Amino acid sequence: MGKVLMKGNEAVAEAAVLGGCKYFFGYPITPQNEIPEYMARRLPEVGGTFLQAESEISAINMVFGASGSGARVMTSSSGPGISLKQEGISYLAGAELPCVIVNMVRGGPGLGNIGPAQSDYFQATRGGGHGDYRLIVFGPASVQELVDVTIEAFELADRYRSPVMILGDGILGQMMEPVEFKTAKIKEGPDKPWATTGAKGRKRNLITSLYIVPEELEKHCLKLKAKYDEISANEKRYESYFTDDAEIVLAAYGTTARICKAVVDRAREDGIKAGLIRPVTLWPFPDRPFNEAADYARAFLTVEMSNGQMVDDVRLAVNGKKPVYFYGRTGGIVPSKAEIYAEVRKILEGGAR
Amino acid sequence: MARGRAIIDEDRCKGCELCTTVCPQGLIRMSRQLNALGFHFAVVTDQEECRGCTLCAVMCPDVAIEVEKERE
């Protein structure tokens, strides 16, 4: 199959269908409405079901029911709606139910606005819901990558019995790029002997996150921890761009990383050895490349469309070896190449502390 | 009148006394003894009089009563 020109939101929806998603439950919110609209047209064609829920709370709980019943299922929303889904996400993680959740992040807090933002990083990677859990979180930077990680997200969700979040932003959802769907055939999930299908010829299955005896809940939490450790060991993804000899390493994901790439190119033209580490998974966070770069780079600059969230993870990875600076725009404003480059020069000219 | 038999599983009984209020013959009373749960459990005073109507079992919230009945 050749390349087709597609909007990010529509591409993520088509990728989900190819990834085996048969059920979609959602509630409209800008800037991601093309996802439910695409699913409403497309899912019936593959024998699936699209259902517009009465709220994001209901949507995520429908996802809970469908996932527990063995289906590949997805929901999508943006900031405020994802906040409403947090309770359900905690229950999904607790009951170890696989699903894919897309957040096309908009400006916050509160109602904020519908401009692009990356201010839901903490919510996504720190567990916006209650309790001791983690989500696998992807931060794709192009429509092609959005497609690729979405298809993979369904595989990872089933492999680890865990919700997977795709953290995009308003730009990624709305922009059009040529994409190639490398999967021609619609994928199917594995057998799920734990799912509720009617207890025919087997013991009944129970989908729950309730462990009333503390010793049993601790055992369950330790089992979850072992799973998260395994995910941490196996699933860290990142892209390294001109970091081998970099004296300043930029750190950015998603849309911001695309701008930072242009900043690196410009800096290199000017003889400044700049590089970029672009996390593709935001959890587990690819800490090793940062820690290694800290042995030779003079400084790091994290760039985000927020007041500084991923910068915490960069600092943890660098672990005090070198200074980590931050530059961000927020409220729906995208940082420009010139602004970021000015920061790079300021850091280098000021001398790294 | 058919004869019946109400069999009370005394260890499931929580001593709520609801069965005592519904027996048409007034055959159920609470034991002075305590069961494993610490409740005064229900007992049938006179099985000979039981008609097997099942009302005690219908009312029992703990499904602690089984009823047998002679075929008419």
Added chain:
Amino acid sequence: MEKVFTRPKSMTDKPMHFCPGCTHGVIQRLVAEVIDELGIQEDTIAVGPVGCAVFCYDYWDVDFHQASHGRAPAVATGVKRVHPDKVVFTLQGDGDIAAIGTTEIIHAAARGEKITCLFVNNSIYGMTGGQMAPTSVLSQKTTTTPAGRDKNQIGYPVKLTEMLAVLDGTAYCARVSVHNPANILKAKEVIRKAFEVQLNKEGFSLVEILSTCPTNWGLPPVEAVKWLENNMIPCFPLGEYKVAGEVQR
């Protein structure tokens, strides 16, 4: 002698955790009997609430989802859409279905979701220790209405079954009680009918079941059934509120 009353097959052997005299156990049994009589144990997927009935899965031997507070109708929707040929039902208390989960139940009914919801109304929050419920009756004393529910301060009880009856998606809804044997037998027939509505794919069905809470009402069980009769039934009249077309038997 022939056994004329015994524990239903789809009920587990586990002793129930409900307080002495709480009629919730009766409801657990009635549902199990209906499942047995309809022969649907292997085709049933149940969804449980948060509240006193949170452990109801321990007593029914069927596939089961434990939902978050109030969201059982949404979870059941997800289950039913994946398994349209299975029997899917929820069990929910008054706080779960008529307070925090009001949105979910109304829209499940409005969609005509082919599920059955069993709503246990005991007019109080049991598990959390006797606070006011959306269905606490006027002047009822609870730990959060110590002087009695005052209509001027906190308003009136929610009559959910009446509310759902006006929705086109509701195929069947009724209110029953389990405070005495005659009503228990009637309740079972109504629960069975609600399941049959689902089996016939007629639409959404709901049964509200008035039940006692001796512990938090502060009454001995024998007094509690009288309190239900004298205080709850006048506020929540029993009967069928919506019958779409008589169920084909």
